[in-house]
Every structure is written in C-alpha cells, then in structure tokens.
Amino acid sequence: MARDTQENLPFAIRAFSPEQLKEALRKMHLIRLFEEGAEESYMRGLIHGTMHLSIGQEASAVASCMELTDADKITSTHRGHGHCIAKGADVGRMFAEFFGKETGYCHGRGGSMHIADVKTGNLGANGIVGGGLPIAVGAGLTAKRLGRDDVTLCFFGDGANNEGAFHEALNMASIWKLPVIFVCENNKYGMSTAAAYATAVPNISDRAAAYAMPGVTVDGNDFSAVAEALHIAIARARAGEGPSLVENLTYRWRGHSKSDRNRYRTKDEIEDWMSRDPIQRFRAELVAHGIIDEAGADAIETAAKDAVAAGIEFAKAGPAPAITDVTKFVHAEEAA
Amino acid sequence: MNAQTHISQPETKTREMSYAEAIRDAMAIALERDPTVILMGEDIGTYGGAFQVTGDLVERFGKDRVMDTPISELGGAGVAVGAALTGLKPIYEFQFSDFAALAMEQIVNQAAKLRYMLGGEAAVPVVFRMPSGSGTGAAAQHSQSFEAWFGHVPGLKVVQPSTPADAKGLLLAALADPDPVIVFEHKLLYKMKGEVPEGYYTTPIGKAAVVRQGKDVTIVASAIMVHRALEAAAKLAKEGIEAEVIDLRSVRPIDRETIIASVKKTGKLLCVYEGVRTLGVGAEISALIAESDAFDYLDAPIQRLGGAEAPIPYNPDLERAAVPQAAGIEDVARKLARGQV
Incomplete structure (x- = not known):
C-alpha cells in the first residue's frame, strides 16, 4: 500500500501491525466469552456473590491498553474483567479467582470485584466507585519520583466522575504533571442513574478544563478512535507533560449486576446498542482492510472459546483455600 | 513536662x-x-x-x-x-x-x-x-x-x-x-x-512498656494518659499505694501478655484512655482480661476512665472535664486499691 494513501486509513490500521490487530481481536473475543462463561457459571451455581459484566464495552478495554507494557500500570473498577484481560491476565487464573480457589489471582480472597494481576501491571479492580482514582495518581507519582517512564492508566466509570475523589485525583495529577491517563468509560448509567441526569456538564471530558488537562470524548465502541485518543494521551504522559482525560462513550448490554431488573432503560435502547457490537465492528474493519479474512477471524473466536473452556476446567480443578487460612494475607508476616 | x-x-x-x-x-x-x-x-x-x-x-x-x-x-x-x-x-x-x-x-x-x-x-x-x-x-x-x-x-x-x-x-x-x-x-x-x-533504632510495634512497677493496682494508659497516670501513681505512693503503670504504646496489635501478667500480679485493673469511653480501647483491654486466666486473679471490678459521651467542648473547664485528668485517675486507683469499688 502506497504511503500517500495511508493517511486515509483508520488510525489503528496505520499504527499497529497485523499481528497486534489480530491479538486485539482475540482479546475482545476472549473478554466477551470469558464474561459469558462467568455468567453461565454463576447461573449454574459455580460462582457465588455478584459480578458486573462489561459485555458491549470490549473495544474500550482493549484499545485503551494497546500501547501499554507490563511496566505500565492500570487501576480498574468493579466492571473490570475486560481491563484485566486487556492488560494480559490469564483467563484460567481469573476463573479460578471467581470460583474462590487458591489458584486464583487473589488466592480466592478477592473475587470478581478485586481481580488483579500485579505482574502485568494491573493494580486491581475496586469495589469502591472512584477508589482507584487517587491510587492511580500515587502510581504516577512513584514513576516520576523514581525516574521511570511507565505510565498509569486509570479506568473509571461515569458514576465515579461525581465522586470527590475524581476532583482531588485529577487536580493533583495535573499540578504535579504526573504520567496518568484518566479513562472514563461512560456507559450512560451509574447503576440505574443516568449520567445525563447526574452530571452537570454534557460531556465528562468537559471537566478536564477545570484541571488544565486535555479532555476528549470518543466513540468508545470504535476501536480505532479509542486507540488514537489513548495514543495521544500516553505520548503526552511519557513525555512528562502530564495527565489527560479520555471519555469512551459505550454501553453495557447486561444490567449493573446480577440484581438488575433493567427498569431504567428500554428494550429498544438496549437492542440499538447491541446492533452496534464493538467486536463485530472491529472484525469487519480488519476484514475490510485485508488484515484478516473471515476464516481467520472465525479461527480466532474458536481459539478464544477453547481458552475459556480450558480456563473453566482449570478453575474447577484448583484447590479451595484452607479454612484455617482465613487471616492469612492480612499482614505480611502471615503471607506464605 | x-x-x-x-x-x-x-x-x-x-x-x-x-x-x-x-x-x-x-x-x-x-x-x-x-x-x-x-x-x-x-x-x-x-x-x-x-x-x-x-x-x-x-x-x-x-x-x-x-x-x-x-x-x-x-x-x-x-x-x-x-x-x-x-x-x-x-x-x-x-x-x-x-x-x-x-x-x-x-x-x-x-x-x-x-x-x-x-x-x-x-x-x-x-x-x-x-x-x-x-x-x-x-x-x-x-x-x-x-x-x-x-x-x-x-x-x-x-x-x-x-x-x-x-x-x-x-x-x-x-x-x-x-x-x-x-x-x-x-x-x-x-x-x-x-x-x-541517636541514630537509627526501632521500638517494636505491639509491645507495651511497664513504666512504673507496683503491686497494688494496674493502670493501663496510652499517650498523654501515661503521664497523668504516673502523676497519680506518684501521689498514691505517698499513701503507700503502689500502682503499676503500663504504657500501651500499641493499640493494634495489643500486648495481651504484658497486661495479663500485670493484672495477675496486682489483681486490680484501671484502663485510662482519651477516646470516648464507650466501645473504646478500654473495652478491649477489659474484655481480654475477662477472657483470660487473669480473670481469676481479679479482686475488684475492672474500672475504665475514658472520654465523655460528648464532643470535645471549647470552654477550657469543660474541655478538661471531658477527658481523664490525673486527679480522677488518682481517685479511682485509690478506691480500687482500698477495695472500695
């Protein structure tokens, strides 16, 4: 393909190799299939408690993490399965955690809401809305103070943007010019409360102006648009120029959690968003640009299905924590 | 001071x-x-x-x-x-x-x-x-x-x-x-x-200190209350009452062994702390004694002196009255030692 025509291509097609793009498609399928597998396991009584599914938000998770390395950090949310997989976690150990097993990422102590993989830079999902925002700023402070060039990507939802922690975190990241990228996944609802009702500004990214940082709103179901916004924000962070706020507009197909009866939104709205599936959009884009053919894309999806099935088997086979270990990991001296 | x-x-x-x-x-x-x-x-x-x-x-x-x-x-x-x-x-x-x-x-x-x-x-x-x-x-x-x-x-x-x-x-x-x-x-x-x-050293977390030896009554205190308890103990000593004063130093983890050993020796316990009395540090100390073999050594009910059931007031006399003072510690410790509780 001639250079002069490349500028008309979507950012992602220009910026990433075919291998990277195929890997992104694999991760998006893996997230979808992992969550469907988790949901089914919950229905079958293999997983207790609750979980918050991000089905429909896969492009936001994967595209946001495209340019991150294992040295880069993320902080995640209660809707964090996609972030965890996007950052490189193994679905077998994730399922093991959901099944409450010792072989899980958190040795069965955290579950879905605290899923983490510190080795790949995932500092953890968080059960407190806005809880990860100041923590991400602290991770950025560490990088700056120790002279490292890693960045921290802070995922949060539209609900968190009305927490005080949001204000304090963005202000501090800005005054200290820390390498933090604040990624708001605006899926239109904080539990049942519409972001449009709960937030005084039309776009959450409008709030960036109050912290003297760039703010941009993108179609969060458009892989390339998200990747491009993050490319700019990550480059700015790595260059020591400070934080950015990126708002990915997206939609969760499922309810807030397992208790949701979907009283606050219409079937038409849900179906409209489902008709614009971010995974199918990305797949079609890759096929259209000759990155992959239909058979190749099918093979990726099939491989992801196999990985999920194997992950569930790994989880089932793992040992449960010993009952006598209930206080293990409270303090360092009690760690293994 | x-x-x-x-x-x-x-x-x-x-x-x-x-x-x-x-x-x-x-x-x-x-x-x-x-x-x-x-x-x-x-x-x-x-x-x-x-x-x-x-x-x-x-x-x-x-x-x-x-x-x-x-x-x-x-x-x-x-x-x-x-x-x-x-x-x-x-x-x-x-x-x-x-x-x-x-x-x-x-x-x-x-x-x-x-x-x-x-x-x-x-x-x-x-x-x-x-x-x-x-x-x-x-x-x-x-x-x-x-x-x-x-x-x-x-x-x-x-x-x-x-x-x-x-x-x-x-x-x-x-x-x-x-x-x-x-x-x-x-x-x-x-x-x-x-x-x-001088230089680097650490004081172990979780270890209380016996800051005054005594045989008649144990006073477990923390922070400024340690000094008020020592002041009270000095006055009681003139009356022949020897109070043992323990500086708690660490609330979590709490030094059960030091407190239990002292209560076994004196048979009497007074907890003094500045936080609100109800559901405070003294409740935990009282309970750990009640649950331990030191319970059998108690010669009198455990006493607690803590902060008043009120916010800290502005007026200086009210403020002093809202938290334990040396005179109050002396009074309760004396009654404990004399079997008047």
Whole structure:
C-alpha cells in the first residue's frame, strides 16, 4: 500500500501491525466469552456473590491498553474483567479467582470485584466507585519520583466522575504533571442513574478544563478512535507533560449486576446498542482492510472459546483455600 | 513536662529533644537512609507543618521529597496508598487526626485491605501520622482521639507513642513495617522533652512498656494518659499505694501478655484512655482480661476512665472535664486499691 494513501486509513490500521490487530481481536473475543462463561457459571451455581459484566464495552478495554507494557500500570473498577484481560491476565487464573480457589489471582480472597494481576501491571479492580482514582495518581507519582517512564492508566466509570475523589485525583495529577491517563468509560448509567441526569456538564471530558488537562470524548465502541485518543494521551504522559482525560462513550448490554431488573432503560435502547457490537465492528474493519479474512477471524473466536473452556476446567480443578487460612494475607508476616 | 525514658541499651548515646524534634529526627534519618521515602501532607514544606513537626526538612531534602499536598485528604491519602503500592514509602501527615475522617475510604477500604484482597500479591507500606487529642482549645473538630476506630480494622497497625524516644522509635518501626501503620501523636506532647537515642533504632510495634512497677493496682494508659497516670501513681505512693503503670504504646496489635501478667500480679485493673469511653480501647483491654486466666486473679471490678459521651467542648473547664485528668485517675486507683469499688 502506497504511503500517500495511508493517511486515509483508520488510525489503528496505520499504527499497529497485523499481528497486534489480530491479538486485539482475540482479546475482545476472549473478554466477551470469558464474561459469558462467568455468567453461565454463576447461573449454574459455580460462582457465588455478584459480578458486573462489561459485555458491549470490549473495544474500550482493549484499545485503551494497546500501547501499554507490563511496566505500565492500570487501576480498574468493579466492571473490570475486560481491563484485566486487556492488560494480559490469564483467563484460567481469573476463573479460578471467581470460583474462590487458591489458584486464583487473589488466592480466592478477592473475587470478581478485586481481580488483579500485579505482574502485568494491573493494580486491581475496586469495589469502591472512584477508589482507584487517587491510587492511580500515587502510581504516577512513584514513576516520576523514581525516574521511570511507565505510565498509569486509570479506568473509571461515569458514576465515579461525581465522586470527590475524581476532583482531588485529577487536580493533583495535573499540578504535579504526573504520567496518568484518566479513562472514563461512560456507559450512560451509574447503576440505574443516568449520567445525563447526574452530571452537570454534557460531556465528562468537559471537566478536564477545570484541571488544565486535555479532555476528549470518543466513540468508545470504535476501536480505532479509542486507540488514537489513548495514543495521544500516553505520548503526552511519557513525555512528562502530564495527565489527560479520555471519555469512551459505550454501553453495557447486561444490567449493573446480577440484581438488575433493567427498569431504567428500554428494550429498544438496549437492542440499538447491541446492533452496534464493538467486536463485530472491529472484525469487519480488519476484514475490510485485508488484515484478516473471515476464516481467520472465525479461527480466532474458536481459539478464544477453547481458552475459556480450558480456563473453566482449570478453575474447577484448583484447590479451595484452607479454612484455617482465613487471616492469612492480612499482614505480611502471615503471607506464605 | 519531662518524660521518663526507658532506654534498654545504656551504652547508646542519647540527646535531649522534644517529642516533635524526635519525630523530625526519625523522618530525617528515614529520608537519608532510603531514597524511596517521601513525606506528604498539608503545609509540611515551607510552613514546617501545623505543629512544626516537619520543620526545616524541606530545606534539607527538597520539595520532591517533602511534598506539600493540596487540602485534599481523601486524594492525598489515596496518592500515598498508590505510591506505597508501587514502590515508594510515603509518610502522610494529617494536619489533625480529625481530618482522617475525610480519608476513611482510602485508609479503611483500600490501604488496610489491598494486601488481603489481592491474596498477598501486593503491599501498602504507608505511614499515616495523625496529631491527635484534646487540650488545645480547638473544640470538637480538632481534638478527637480515633485510635479505637482504626484499631477496629484488620490490616492496620495503630500506635500511640507517649515519649520522645518512642515517638522516634515507633515511627521508624512503622516505616520499616511492610503494612500500613497509623501513628497517633498527642498534640500536648509535642513540646515534651526527653532523652532520645541517636541514630537509627526501632521500638517494636505491639509491645507495651511497664513504666512504673507496683503491686497494688494496674493502670493501663496510652499517650498523654501515661503521664497523668504516673502523676497519680506518684501521689498514691505517698499513701503507700503502689500502682503499676503500663504504657500501651500499641493499640493494634495489643500486648495481651504484658497486661495479663500485670493484672495477675496486682489483681486490680484501671484502663485510662482519651477516646470516648464507650466501645473504646478500654473495652478491649477489659474484655481480654475477662477472657483470660487473669480473670481469676481479679479482686475488684475492672474500672475504665475514658472520654465523655460528648464532643470535645471549647470552654477550657469543660474541655478538661471531658477527658481523664490525673486527679480522677488518682481517685479511682485509690478506691480500687482500698477495695472500695
């Protein structure tokens, strides 16, 4: 393909190799299939408690993490399965955690809401809305103070943007010019409360102006648009120029959690968003640009299905924590 | 006020300094020893801290390591947690312990639980310093004693130094600890002088100190109450009543062994603490005795002296009346010793 025509291509097609793009498609399928597998396991009584599914938000998770390395950090949310997989976690150990097993990422102590993989830079999902925002700023402070060039990507939802922690975190990241990228996944609802009702500004990214940082709103179901916004924000962070706020507009197909009866939104709205599936959009884009053919894309999806099935088997086979270990990991001296 | 100091190694060279100077000395040593140590807090730089504890440290170590934070307690505490999680060792100063109420989320939901929630795969070696207690005329929102609040949270360690030597040693121990530690510093003690060992040393977390030996009654006290208990004990000694005074030093973990051994010796227990009496530190001490074999040694009901069931008042007479004073301790201890309770 001639250079002069490349500028008309979507950012992602220009910026990433075919291998990277195929890997992104694999991760998006893996997230979808992992969550469907988790949901089914919950229905079958293999997983207790609750979980918050991000089905429909896969492009936001994967595209946001495209340019991150294992040295880069993320902080995640209660809707964090996609972030965890996007950052490189193994679905077998994730399922093991959901099944409450010792072989899980958190040795069965955290579950879905605290899923983490510190080795790949995932500092953890968080059960407190806005809880990860100041923590991400602290991770950025560490990088700056120790002279490292890693960045921290802070995922949060539209609900968190009305927490005080949001204000304090963005202000501090800005005054200290820390390498933090604040990624708001605006899926239109904080539990049942519409972001449009709960937030005084039309776009959450409008709030960036109050912290003297760039703010941009993108179609969060458009892989390339998200990747491009993050490319700019990550480059700015790595260059020591400070934080950015990126708002990915997206939609969760499922309810807030397992208790949701979907009283606050219409079937038409849900179906409209489902008709614009971010995974199918990305797949079609890759096929259209000759990155992959239909058979190749099918093979990726099939491989992801196999990985999920194997992950569930790994989880089932793992040992449960010993009952006598209930206080293990409270303090360092009690760690293994 | 002069502190009784209990230096275990007599050969150690000591220097007289105030409680605030001892804390500053600890922080300076930590900043020199470990490049990952940073100080954070409101007005801790050029201003030197609201109580002049950080003093000139910003001049010695620079603004990158002695960082003024905005008035953002929740965010500031959270930044300290995130920094600790990723490789720094922050000491975060709350200007008043009362303001920690703004940061409960980060201290209780995040710092205390991250190691556990992540199955031991992460550590949060953060220290929160909290100027605490009443007696300054600052009324209800600048005078509280929250040690029981934080002592109720697994994953936190909570200490309350009563002397300059322990203020330094416990702070350095807190910093060496791989888990979050809260240090309650009593504001009325900042100017108290005492002999402090030079150089680096730690005072073990979780160990109480018997600061006065006695056979007639055990008084377990913490922070400034240790000094009031010693004052009461000195008066009682003139009447022939020998009170044993234990400086609790650590609320979580609590030193069961030292307290149990003392109660077995004296058969009588008085708990003195500044926090609100109900559901306070004294309740835990009373319960641990009631549950232990020391119960059989009790010759009288356990007594508690704690803060009034009220916010700390402004009027100085009311303020004094709201927390235990030496005369009150003396009175209850005497009655206990004489079998009048």
